Amino acid sequence: MSREQISAIAHADHPIKSPLADESVGRLLERGLPRGDERVLDLGCGTAEWLLRALATRPHLHAEGVDVSEVSLTRARRAASELGVADRLVLHQQEAADFGSPRPYDLVISVGATHAFGGLLPTLAAARKHLAPGGRVLIGESYWDRAPSPEAVEMFGDLADLATTVDSVVADGWTPVHGHVSTRSELDSYEWACWGSLAAWALDHPADPAAAQVLETATAARSDWLHGYRDSFGFLCLVLRRTAV
Numbered sequence: 001m002s003r004e005q006i007s008a009i010a011h012a013d014h015p016i017k018s019p020l021a022d023e024s025v026g027r028l029l030e031r032g033l034p035r036g037d038e039r040v041l042d043l044g045c046g047t048a049e050w051l052l053r054a055l056a057t058r059p060h061l062h063a064e065g066v067d068v069s070e071v072s073l074t075r076a077r078r079a080a081s082e083l084g085v086a087d088r089l090v091l092h093q094q095e096a097a098d099f100g101s102p103r104p105y106d107l108v109i110s111v112g113a114t115h116a117f118g119g120l121l122p123t124l125a126a127a128r129k130h131l132a133p134g135g136r137v138l139i140g141e142s143y144w145d146r147a148p149s150p151e152a153v154e155m156f157g158d159l160a161d162l163a164t165t166v167d168s169v170v171a172d173g174w175t176p177v178h179g180h181v182s183t184r185s186e187l188d189s190y191e192w193a194c195w196g197s198l199a200a201w202a203l204d205h206p207a208d209p210a211a212a213q214v215l216e217t218a219t220a221a222r223s224d225w226l227h228g229y230r231d232s233f234g235f236l237c238l239v240l241r242r243t244a245v
């Protein structure tokens, strides 16, 4: 079974691929989309869950998503048709860093995808290029809540702590106008949803040739989380505006 197929099963009960409750996602979208008729771009949109939620509740919104994953974009297109919002959603299968558009956007979203640009500040630099005057950015990034184990650093790279992360964004010329720090409950719910869905799938499909591989993946991922990064990993979302100079 491919990584993308495994990821689709893992996210069956948690379609937003970040540790956020539905209410947190809703509040972040409200702060990012104060009017409801904005043009929105999501860089690293995955199955476009953020855009689908924004479009479904705002009939005058237009959205575009960029992702390298054909599997995710196919699912996004199908979901958009089912929700009746396909005529207001354009999806681009390409590297997010290579995406260009002649028209700017009122909101640029990038949640859990800063690795596509090589980090938080390069992601903000890319978002800035797409932003209309007065526009906003909704960004989601990991940070260390406590000193990480060497295994955690190997998995997630060299993250900063929460205050340092926000300081670096402010020093880069942005002002946070809203923020959300994922709670312990959101972080744990996300991990249980992912590894629980995978394990349940394996137990429900014992005759499938991939069952053993899927169960092994779920067991290893759950163990990495509990032994490796549960105590140190944090996740932050910010709604940002350019700081006036």
Ligand SMILES: C[S@@+](CC[C@H](N)C(=O)[O-])C[C@H]1O[C@@H](n2cnc3c(N)ncnc32)[C@H](O)[C@@H]1O
Pocket (backbone or CB within 6 Å): 015, 016, 017, 018, 043, 044, 045, 046, 047, 048, 049, 050, 066, 067, 068, 069, 072, 094, 095, 096, 097, 110, 111, 112, 113, 115, 116, 117
């Ligand atoms: C953790 S998922 C987040 C998806 C979505 N933003 C969400 O919150 O549900 C990261 C996404 O980034 C995409 N991605 C990774 N590298 C990329 C790149 N270089 N260009 C575009 N998308 C990329 C992956 O395919 C994946 O869909």
